[in-house]
Amino acid sequence: MLQAVFIVLSLVTLGSAAMVVTSRSLFRSALWLILAFFGIAGIFILLHAEFLAVVQVLIYIGAISTLIIFAIMLSRNAMDVKGQRFNEQWGVVAGFSILLFVILLALLTRVQWHVTAEPVPPDAIARLGGAFVGPYVVPFEVASVLLVVAMIGAIIIARERE
């Protein structure tokens, strides 16, 4: 049962990801990207990372997708469906991507992983919060500084100059 759900979710994710990179209209790509993000959120739920699934929906679908759609609408010639989608090196890139996937597949199916299928502790989210303010407090603060810097930088870069 779970396997069937996983297969459906991963087919949705991979299929819409393929549509993201091949769709002629960039706007449609952005909509397929939202579907791909939903599929990944579903995979997170299957992995018992419910908090991360909610974060995925909030940040990726709620914020980043909206930002991408805004950028598409603000750059006018991105909306047209005429013209080439890919640059001239797309054949080489496709070959390289498939080669990388084959190498990864060969590696992943050969390695014996030491899997411990323990149940997820019921206070997983509390532990996550505790880790953020405990052993990982410095990375946490650095991440918040990074967000502030990115916000100020984005405003300064995108500002209209006279």
Add this chain to the structure above:
Amino acid sequence: MIPLTWYLVVAAGLFCIGLYGALARRNAVGVLMGIELMLNAVNINMVAFWRYGAVAQMTGQLFAIFVITVAAAEAAVGLALIIAIYRQRRTVNVEEIDSMKG
């Protein structure tokens, strides 16, 4: 229970699709979308290794959240750059943005 390898194979596939999009797309927004797909593939790997490894420590989920933070910062700065370039040069085609080419 679903084998760990399935998750890793799906993440590898997603990463390769994102890599293709990031390298082959002509539009800069398309390149950014490919990068987002690659970052999401990494997140699936992180969470899968957390679930099948040390579940009591939350390190896998923690680093997935850090990746999401960096992805959000990257998307904000990247799209601001795209809008600034579009305003100046009237194009978001990465092949035409080559003023730093030697």
